[in-house]
Amino acid sequence: MNLLASIRIALRALRVNKLRSSLTMLGIIIGVGAVITMIAVGAGAQARVEEQIRSLGSNLIIILSGSVSSSGARLGFGSQRTITEDDAYAINREVPAVQAAAPALRGAGQVSGGNNNWSTAFWGVSPEYLEAREWNIAAGKPFGQADVQGSAKVAVIGETVSKNLFGDADPIGQVIRVNKVPLTVIGVLERKGQSFGGRDQDDVILMPISTARNRIMGAAQSKRRTVNNISVKVREDASMAEAEEDIRALLRQRHRLQAGQNDDFFLRNLSEVLGAREESSRIMTLLLAAVASVSLLVGGIGIMNIMLVSVTERTREIGLRMAVGARARDILTQFLVEAITLALIGGLLGVALGVAGSYAIGQFAGWRIALRPESIALAVGFAGVIGIFFGFYPARKASRLLPIEALRYE
Amino acid sequence: MEPPLIITRRLTKNYHLEGYPVHALRGVSVEIGAGEFVAVMGPSGSGKSTFMNLLGCLDRPSGGEYLLAGERASDLSGDALAAIRNRRVGFVFQNFNLLPRTSALENVELPLLYCGVPAAERHQRARAKLEEVGLGDRMHHQPSQLSGGQQQRVAIARALVNDPVLILADEPTGALDTHTSCEVMALLQQLNRGGMTVVLVTHEQEIASFAHRVISFRDGRVVEDHRIDQPNDAAAMAAQRQQELEA
Numbered sequence: 341m342n343l344l345a346s347i348r349i350a351l352r353a354l355r356v357n358k359l360r361s362s363l364t365m366l367g368i369i370i371g372v373g374a375v376i377t378m379i380a381v382g383a384g385a386q387a388r389v390e391e392q393i394r395s396l397g398s399n400l401i402i403i404l405s406g407s408v409s410s411s412g413a414r415l416g417f418g419s420q421r422t423i424t425e426d427d428a429y430a431i432n433r434e435v436p437a438v439q440a441a442a443p444a445l446r447g448a449g450q451v452s453g454g455n456n457n458w459s460t461a462f463w464g465v466s467p468e469y470l471e472a473r474e475w476n477i478a479a480g481k482p483f484g485q486a487d488v489q490g491s492a493k494v495a496v497i498g499e500t501v502s503k504n505l506f507g508d509a510d511p512i513g514q515v516i517r518v519n520k521v522p523l524t525v526i527g528v529l530e531r532k533g534q535s536f537g538g539r540d541q542d543d544v545i546l547m548p549i550s551t552a553r554n555r556i557m558g559a560a561q562s563k564r565r566t567v568n569n570i571s572v573k574v575r576e577d578a579s580m581a582e583a584e585e586d587i588r589a590l591l592r593q594r595h596r597l598q599a600g601q602n603d604d605f606f607l608r609n610l611s612e613v614l615g616a617r618e619e620s621s622r623i624m625t626l627l628l629a630a631v632a633s634v635s636l637l638v639g640g641i642g643i644m645n646i647m648l649v650s651v652t653e654r655t656r657e658i659g660l661r662m663a664v665g666a667r668a669r670d671i672l673t674q675f676l677v678e679a680i681t682l683a684l685i686g687g688l689l690g691v692a693l694g695v696a697g698s699y700a701i702g703q704f705a706g707w708r709i710a711l712r713p714e715s716i717a718l719a720v721g722f723a724g725v726i727g728i729f730f731g732f733y734p735a736r737k738a739s740r741l742l743p744i745e746a747l748r749y750e
Numbered sequence: 751m752e753p754p755l756i757i758t759r760r761l762t763k764n765y766h767l768e769g770y771p772v773h774a775l776r777g778v779s780v781e782i783g784a785g786e787f788v789a790v791m792g793p794s795g796s797g798k799s800t801f802m803n804l805l806g807c808l809d810r811p812s813g814g815e816y817l818l819a820g821e822r823a824s825d826l827s828g829d830a831l832a833a834i835r836n837r838r839v840g841f842v843f844q845n846f847n848l849l850p851r852t853s854a855l856e857n858v859e860l861p862l863l864y865c866g867v868p869a870a871e872r873h874q875r876a877r878a879k880l881e882e883v884g885l886g887d888r889m890h891h892q893p894s895q896l897s898g899g900q901q902q903r904v905a906i907a908r909a910l911v912n913d914p915v916l917i918l919a920d921e922p923t924g925a926l927d928t929h930t931s932c933e934v935m936a937l938l939q940q941l942n943r944g945g946m947t948v949v950l951v952t953h954e955q956e957i958a959s960f961a962h963r964v965i966s967f968r969d970g971r972v973v974e975d976h977r978i979d980q981p982n983d984a985a986a987m988a989a990q991r992q993q994e995l996e997a
C-alpha cells in the first residue's frame with residue numbers, strides 16, 4: 341500500500357471522529373500558537389534593545405559630574421558640576437584612543453517657530469558631538485568650529501521639534517526662537533526614536549555650545565566653563581578599558597585630585613549597560629519559548645493519549661484490516677500518519693493563531709513584536725516531531741497486534 | 751490428480767489461560783480438495799473457529815503443519831501470511847466485520863487497497879463484486895443502513911474481490927434469520943458451483959446440509975468426516991420459503 345493511500349485512510353479516520361480530532365488538535369494549536377507568540381514578543385523586546393544600542397552609538401562613554409561610591413552608588417549627583425568644556429577638549433587632544441569627545445550643556449525653555457510654540461530641551465555642544473553620538477544629519481548641514489567661535493545663531497533640530505513647529509514644511513532656513521533668541525535652522529537630525537527610558541530622542545535642539553552659553557543662558561553661565569556631560573567615542577580598534585583608564589587619569593590630573601581622594605566625576609560605559617539588558621532580554625525570549633514549549637509538549641501527550649484510545653477502540657478494525665491483508669507496516673503507517681496529520685494540521689492552525697495572537701498583542705498592549713519565519717518553521721517542525729514521537733508508540737502497539745487477537749477483541 | 755488445496759497434518763493449537771494450557775486442537779489431519787464445499791460442525795468449544803483461523807492464516811498453529819496450495823503456511827513470515835490473507839483467502843465472519851461509517855463500496859475495496867490496485871480498477875472490481883452478490887443498488891450505503899443479510903453479502907463481496915482460491919466462513923448465518931440464511935447459503939452454493947472452494951463452520955444441521963462434505967469436531971479432534979451425495983439446493987429452498995411467505 342502506498343503512502344498516499346495511507347494518508348487517505350488516516351484522513352478518513354480523523355474525519356469520522358471530528359470532535360475528538362479537533363480537541364486533540366487544540367492542544368497542538370495552543371502549543372504552537374503560544375510558542376510563536378512568545379517568541380514574537382521576546383524577539384520584539386530584544387529588537388528594541390538592539391535598536392537602542394544602535395541609536396546610542398557604539399564604544400560610547402559618557403562622563404558626568406559627581407562621584408561613585410565603592411559600591412557603585414552615585415554620590416553628589418547634580419550638586420556640583422565639576423567637568424568642563426576644556427576637559428572635553430583636553431581628552432580630544434591627549435587621549436589617543438579617543439576618536440571624538442564632545443561637551444554638552446543642557447538648557448530648557450520655550451521655543452517658537454513658524455506660528456507654533458514648543459517646550460523642549462536644547463543642548464549646546466561642540467561640532468564633535470554628532471560624531472561621538474553617531475548621529476547623522478538628515479537634511480541641511482551641521483554647524484562647525486567657526487560657528488562655535490562666533491557663537492553663531494544657528495541650530496540643528498530633531499524631527500519631533502521640526503514636526504511640532506513647522507509641520508511638514510521644510511524647516512531649513514527658518515528662524516526659531518529659543519528663549520526669545522532667534523536662531524536659524526541649518527540642519528535636521530536623523531530620526532532616532534525612543535531611548536531606553538522611553539524619552540523621545542528626536543525632541544531636541546542642538547546649537548553651538550558658545551551660543552547656548554553666551555546668548556541664551558545669560559551672564560551667570562557665561563563665566564563658567566562647566567558642562568552637563570561629555571560624550572566620548574572610543575576608536576573601534578582601541579580598548580574601552582584602556583581608554584577609560586587614560587581618561588580617568590587625565591581628568592584626575594586636570595582636577596588636581598590627590599591620591600586617595602575620590603574622583604569628582606564618573607564614567608559610564610552605556611554600551612555595556614545596554615549589552616547586559618540585551619542579554620537579559622535574550623534570556624527572557626528563551627524562557628518564554630521554553631514555557632510555551634511545555635504547552636506544546638502537553639499537546640503532544642494529548643495526541644499520544646488519543647491515539648492510544650483510538651488504537652484500543654479500533655482494535656477490531658485493525659484486526660479486520662489485517663484479516664484482509666494489511667501488513668504490520670501498513671497498520672504502523674496508518675496510525676503514524678494519523679498522528680502526524682493531527683500534529684501538522686494542528687501546527688498550521690497554531691501558526692495562524694500565533695500570528696494573529698502576536699499582532700493582537702502588538703496592537704492592544706502596544707508592545708513591539710517581531711515575527712520570525714524561523715520560529716514559525718521551528719514550531720511547525722516541532723509539532724511534526726511531536727506527532728511522530730507521540731504517535732509512534734500507539735502505532736507500533738497497533739501494528740504488533742495479532743490478527744486473530746485483534747479481531748476477537750471486545 | 752491435482753494435490754489437495756488444503757492439507758493439515760496433526761495440527762495442534764494450545765492457548766494459555768491464566769497459566770493453564772487449553773488444548774483447542776489436538777492433532778487435526780484433513781485434506782480438502784479444490785472445488786469442495788465443506789461444512790465443519792461440532793459443539794461449542796470443540797475447536798471449529800480455531801481450525802478456521804489457522805486455515806485463514808489469521809493465527810499460527812502450535813504444532814503440526816498446514817499446506818495451502820502446496821505452500822507450507824506454518825513456516826511463513828508475518829508479511830507472507832498477510833499476502834496469503836490478501837490474495838488467496840476470503841474470510842466471512844459471523845458478525846460481518848464491516849468498517850462502520852464506510853460505504854459498502856469502500857468496504858469491498860479494502861483488500862485491494864493493501865495490494866496496490868489503482869483507484870479506478872479498485873472501484874470497478876468492487877462494483878462488479880457487489881453486483882454479483884445482488885447489491886448493485888446499495889453501493890453507497892453504510893453498514894448501518896443495510897440489513898443483516900445485505901451486510902453479510904457485502905462481506906462476501908469483500909471476500910471475493912481479490913479472486914481468492916478459498917472462502918472461509920465462520921458461522922456466516924449465525925446472526926441471520928432462517929430466510930436470510932438460505933439466501934446467503936444460496937450465494938455460497940452458487941460460488942461453489944463456479945469452482946470456488948468453500949469451508950463453512952456451522953452448528954446447524956440444516957445449514958450443513960447444503961455442503962458436499964461434513965467434518966465433525968469434538969474436543970479439538972475430527973470425529974467424523976462424511977460426504978453428502980445430494981446436498982440441498984439453498985436457492986430452491988429460499989424460493990420455496992418466499993412463496994410460502996407470500997401465500
Ligand SMILES: Nc1ncnc2c1ncn2[C@@H]1O[C@H](COP(=O)(O)OP(=O)(O)O)[C@@H](O)[C@H]1O
Pocket residue numbers: 765766767772773774792793794795796797798799800801
Ligand atoms: N484466545 C483464546 N484463549 C484461550 N482459550 C481459547 C481462546 N480461543 C479459544 N479458546 C478455547 O479453545 C477452545 C476452542 O474454541 P473455538 O475454536 O472458538 O471453539 P468453537 O468455535 O468450536 O466454538 C475452547 O475451549 C475455547 O475456550
Ligand SMILES: [Mg+2]
Pocket residue numbers: 798799800
Ligand atoms: Mg466458533
